[in-house]
Amino acid sequence: MIPAERYRTDVENQWCPGCPNFGIQAALKRALGTLDLPPHRVCLVSGIGQAAKMPHYVAAHVFNGLHGRAIPAATAIQIAHPGLKTIVTSGDGCIYGEGGNHLLHAFRRNPDITVLVHDNQIYALTKGQGSPTTRRGEKTRMQFDGVRSDPAQMLATAIVHGCTFVARGFAGDIDGLARILSKALSHRGLSLVDILQPCITWGNHPVAWYRERAIPIPEDHNPADRNRAIDFALEEPDRFPIGILYETESRETFADRDPGGETPMFERPPMDRRVLDARLSRLIVQRDRGLEKGS
Amino acid sequence: MSDLSIFIVGAAGEGIQTIGDIVAHALLKSGIAVFTSKEYESRIRGGHNSYRLRVSGPNAPRHDADVLLALNPSAFEHYRSSARPGATLIGELSDDEEGLSLHFQAMAKETFGSTIFANTLAAGALNAVVHLSPDVVQSVVEKRLSKLSDEVIQQNVRAIRMGFEAASKKLEPESGTALSATREDHVFASVHEIIPLAAAAAGCRFMAAYPMSPSTGIMTAFARDPELGVFVEQAEDEIAAINMSLAASAAGARAMTATSGGGFALMTEGLSLAGMTETPLVLVLAQRPGPATGLPTRTAQEDLSFALYGGHGEFPRAILAPADPQDAARLTYRAFDLADRYQIPVILLTDQLLADAHFSLDALTLPSEPPPSGLADPSAFETYERYRWTSDGVSPRLALGQSEHLVCIDSDEHTEAGHITEDLVETRPAMVEKRLEKLRRLQQEMASPEPYRVEDAVTVLLSWGSSRGAVHEAVDRCRDRGLRAGAMHFTELWPLPEMEPSEGVSYWTVEGNATGQFARLLRAETSFPLTGRMDLYDGLPIDAASIVAVLLGEEEEARP
Numbered sequence: 109m110i111p112a113e114r115y116r117t118d119v120e121n122q123w124c125p126g127c128p129n130f131g132i133q134a135a136l137k138r139a140l141g142t143l144d145l146p147p148h149r150v151c152l153v154s155g156i157g158q159a160a161k162m163p164h165y166v167a168a169h170v171f172n173g174l175h176g177r178a179i180p181a182a183t184a185i186q187i188a189h190p191g192l193k194t195i196v197t198s199g200d201g202c203i204y205g206e207g208g209n210h211l212l213h214a215f216r217r218n219p220d221i222t223v224l225v226h227d228n229q230i231y232a233l234t235k236g237q238g239s240p241t242t243r244r245g246e247k248t249r250m251q252f253d254g255v256r257s258d259p260a261q262m263l264a265t266a267i268v269h270g271c272t273f274v275a276r277g278f279a280g281d282i283d284g285l286a287r288i289l290s291k292a293l294s295h296r297g298l299s300l301v302d303i304l305q306p307c308i309t310w311g312n313h314p315v316a317w318y319r320e321r322a323i324p325i326p327e328d329h330n331p332a333d334r335n336r337a338i339d340f341a342l343e344e345p346d347r348f349p350i351g352i353l354y355e356t357e358s359r360e361t362f363a364d365r366d367p368g369g370e371t372p373m374f375e376r377p378p379m380d381r382r383v384l385d386a387r388l389s390r391l392i393v394q395r396d397r398g399l400e401k402g403s
Numbered sequence: 404m405s406d407l408s409i410f411i412v413g414a415a416g417e418g419i420q421t422i423g424d425i426v427a428h429a430l431l432k433s434g435i436a437v438f439t440s441k442e443y444e445s446r447i448r449g450g451h452n453s454y455r456l457r458v459s460g461p462n463a464p465r466h467d468a469d470v471l472l473a474l475n476p477s478a479f480e481h482y483r484s485s486a487r488p489g490a491t492l493i494g495e496l497s498d499d500e501e502g503l504s505l506h507f508q509a510m511a512k513e514t515f516g517s518t519i520f521a522n523t524l525a526a527g528a529l530n531a532v533v534h535l536s537p538d539v540v541q542s543v544v545e546k547r548l549s550k551l552s553d554e555v556i557q558q559n560v561r562a563i564r565m566g567f568e569a570a571s572k573k574l575e576p577e578s579g580t581a582l583s584a585t586r587e588d589h590v591f592a593s594v595h596e597i598i599p600l601a602a603a604a605a606g607c608r609f610m611a612a613y614p615m616s617p618s619t620g621i622m623t624a625f626a627r628d629p630e631l632g633v634f635v636e637q638a639e640d641e642i643a644a645i646n647m648s649l650a651a652s653a654a655g656a657r658a659m660t661a662t663s664g665g666g667f668a669l670m671t672e673g674l675s676l677a678g679m680t681e682t683p684l685v686l687v688l689a690q691r692p693g694p695a696t697g698l699p700t701r702t703a704q705e706d707l708s709f710a711l712y713g714g715h716g717e718f719p720r721a722i723l724a725p726a727d728p729q730d731a732a733r734l735t736y737r738a739f740d741l742a743d744r745y746q747i748p749v750i751l752l753t754d755q756l757l758a759d760a761h762f763s764l765d766a767l768t769l770p771s772e773p774p775p776s777g778l779a780d781p782s783a784f785e786t787y788e789r790y791r792w793t794s795d796g797v798s799p800r801l802a803l804g805q806s807e808h809l810v811c812i813d814s815d816e817h818t819e820a821g822h823i824t825e826d827l828v829e830t831r832p833a834m835v836e837k838r839l840e841k842l843r844r845l846q847q848e849m850a851s852p853e854p855y856r857v858e859d860a861v862t863v864l865l866s867w868g869s870s871r872g873a874v875h876e877a878v879d880r881c882r883d884r885g886l887r888a889g890a891m892h893f894t895e896l897w898p899l900p901e902m903e904p905s906e907g908v909s910y911w912t913v914e915g916n917a918t919g920q921f922a923r924l925l926r927a928e929t930s931f932p933l934t935g936r937m938d939l940y941d942g943l944p945i946d947a948a949s950i951v952a953v954l955l956g957e958e959e960e961a962r963p
Contacts, residue, residue: 119822148807153650156814163811164822169803170811171653172823173646174676180611180643181650185803187634188609188654192804213639366634373608374655374802378773379632387600387628388767391592393431395584399538400433 110141115167122161128279128305128315129158132226133165135282136197139289140166143193151192153182155207158233159199159226159305176206183219183362189372190363193293196223200302201231204240204262211262214298215269219362222292222299225262226279228307236310243345246312264341266300267334267354273299274337274354278322279306280315284350291352297361304348318348325351332356406460407533407582408467411525412482413474416448418522422472423454425526427761428543429535430458431591434584436763438462438872440756440944445616445699451481458533459582462727462762463872464944472529474507474521491532493570494525503528503573510569511562520562527566531574534581537567590764594731594757594869597767598661598687599624601735603631606773607685608656611636611647616699617758618661618689641666645673645686653682653812655778655802657739661687664706665696671713674748678718678838680812681790681798683742683749683777685735690754690915692942701942702755704868704915710750711897711924717835719745719842721849722897724752726871727762730894732769743777745841746800752896754915756869756944781806788819792833796840846898852891856882857905860889862954865931866913867893867921870945874913877950884955893921899928909934913950916940 152163473479492502811821
């Protein structure tokens, strides 16, 4: 057990005072501590947005890249350095919107990474436009007459596409979220955790609205039961079942494709020079005088 | 006889590539140099396509044919105007043409009961025209088919002999072309075949890319050959491709990606990320004519400006442009080295000609060791900051997870520690200067253009990338005609080194685009007085005849 203090950074925090992102931060530190993952064994990867600033506020290696592109970056970091616990922390706009295509293909690839989606159902850093998870009809600072598209059903989509760990947490329940994150981080393969994170500045609903709809998944639910998991996922946007919806470890992970195994790529020995010489010799065509005089 | 141009023409799927490969290898086995190139439409079946062999000539394309072998009458009609007066015409000719009219499909059907032997018949016939021994061709075919049954091999051998005899019978004695051997061994390779080998030699470990002509062969080379030790992933799009490659590099793996213009358009935000995060990255940009989808299977040098200026914000980069496989070996290695030492993206500019054309070379060497690792020794630091100020702008680089020193890499403007900053007074200007200082240092080690016959030249051609063979040939041909021409060819395009033009010389640019992108770069960055521009943008590779025609003020020879 590593104390939360070890993950502290002295970087000035830019979140709004009282933002539920602080709850996610606390839960993540606790989960990392529970799993005895010291900062130098962890790489936090993010895109752009308020949620994507999290890596600056938790001591770990950091790759804070481009909007929407955290998942391809994390996928590659994990394969290049399998010894790192690689975690994406970004918002619903970044992961479901700008980066939606990458998420879809991450389901197929099954990289051994954890993706935390700070789902506040709004674009906060750009001051209040609709996000892929904003509910139909809700008014925003862009959709003045209400959003006219349906919210994305990303957890159901994840299960249908074979994502090997699908969960939902609530930023207002740090203990419960820390338990879910511990399980997500222990999972071998892609783990997706959608975290309800009420936006206290631009959001359409107060924290209490989320608390009423954040219903724990019944204890008798077997996470291997795919059909029931999809049923739980499809209860949104009216109710948000909290907990592990789906889990399987039956699939090959992305790293299983790499014959280099656990050794970081930068520590692998140079390639065998004889392999290169053999490839070059294949390109040489020798004159064959014996054949030239033929019939 | 030297410098023979052979066109094998037909529809996609008819097997011009097979025939061309057989004949090329038969020539090489006879000690005769050959340069081959492909010119084809973007389709899987049908259309008009040519496989071109330039025998005993320079490694450069020719757009006229001394021998035209047609696999169907429509292709013959299409390429008829490429044949020089007195050219040997073989195969499916128009009714009124004089030549070696041979119906390979009908012959194959009649003798073997299947048209699949038509290609081998055609290869045999072509070898009669160039007076190669059928034994050489037979050995090439046997080797190609070695995995098939003896029966199939024997049938193909019969087809070779039959094609050879059918053509021999119709050839006038003393006609055709006797070629003489030039060398015992030839290295026969394309630039895109060498880039993956050189990348592996340089210690590349990771590549993510999205298929796009003409770059695709580079990623498939790694996939086909796992012993090269490069983990290759087919990304869902070019955006993922560059972000994966860049992040793998941040985690310490030498990494590359490859694409063409349209894919590069999607990659430019990632390119800018490499600039901001100071992450080494090698990117092959294989050009084809645009804009948009353009001509997917043709060639161009249209993306120089895009390679120079693609990506938002200001950051250093290097651009290298090989002209042949030996350049590719050297410059690929150099690309990884520069990327690591300066912590920048390095672009290798190639094109469809370099993807498909095979060169005959005396030898080809790869450096024996990878360039030194660009990663620092973690034990050298008590505390570590990824973007620490240094006099040359290059901060000691640790990879993510390399040690207990935490590494913070950020796309925002950042502090020395790598964290987001809005300090406009000190940090922002200092970080801008740090990044640009690397460009100033890099410029000091960029190679000068390669001179060719410039000593007494009054007209000097300035060229870059794939056109070198054609430009040198054009210089030679101009000199044969009394014009003292010379050339300076650039394989290192950005940053341009300091250069001084010679007095009294008339400088001409030669490049494969319509707007003189390289000319514009030279005007902006150097004091070269340009007399004129030769802009060639028809989708075919630059050839000597087109250059000579402009310099000597003659009609350009017809292109198909």
